Amino acid sequence: MSVPRSDPASDCGLDVALAVMGGKWKPLILYHLRSGPRRFGDLKRAVAGISEKVLIQQLRELASAGVVVRHDYGEVPPKVDYTVTPFGMTLIEALLPLCEWGVRNRTRASASMTSRAS
Amino acid sequence: MSVPRSDPASDCGLDVALAVMGGKWKPLILYHLRSGPRRFGDLKRAVAGISEKVLIQQLRELASAGVVVRHDYGEVPPKVDYTVTPFGMTLIEALLPLCEWGVRNRTRASASMTSRAS
């Protein structure tokens, strides 16, 4: 609406990527799913600190983006697991350089964030 | 506090990267700065849709993270420009695969986002 001509965002796909994996926990969820399927409760414990509500919410969004698939075994007690799709894997791969950058610059970056340290 | 042992986030540097370039406009700002210094007003026009308040806010955060530098010419009328640092350049490079992913999957990704379309 407010973009005049040849939307500058179009050249830089970051908006797309951010729309898919942006959010406080999605990167972490993806990280924990990268090595295979995980059950809901399993994931909940792995992604320490996340609430069930938010976890399921993020999983739904990832699923509706085609990044993960939900598999319901239809058993009782309930058994459900989540797996990264091949498409999701391409995202994870594109994410890796940024992961590495983060790991390399963790100290430096958090040092500059002093204004944010409570 | 709620993290038991060997914080899972530590393995995946995405939290660091997101802390630095996360936010609605930072990727775009970086994108527009990648090819050289830009004056404030210039940037304001380039990043169409952003308000001055938010632009300056994001620039300050990028600057305090060491990703860009603010140069004040001390002239009157005011002249200030912003440049990406070498450190910032390493971020931009780590960002590129994600950009490309976004560009490649723009259609697919936005198609899955139907639930978000207003």
Next chain:
DNA sequence: GGTAGAACCTACCTAAAGGTAAGTGCCAAA
């Protein structure tokens, strides 16, 4: 003298993301 533009600052408001706490149906183990 009035207007415009430079690079901001300030106060206030809104919307959405995320967090908290409780409840659901069902079954197995204590």
Next chain:
DNA sequence: TTTGGCACTTACCTTTAGGTAGGTTCTACC
């Protein structure tokens, strides 16, 4: 029979990122 775990759901509240709309100081231009 109470408890606990599974995979959720629901209602409600808080935080914060971002947006809106003004103001400021100075000069240049008409």
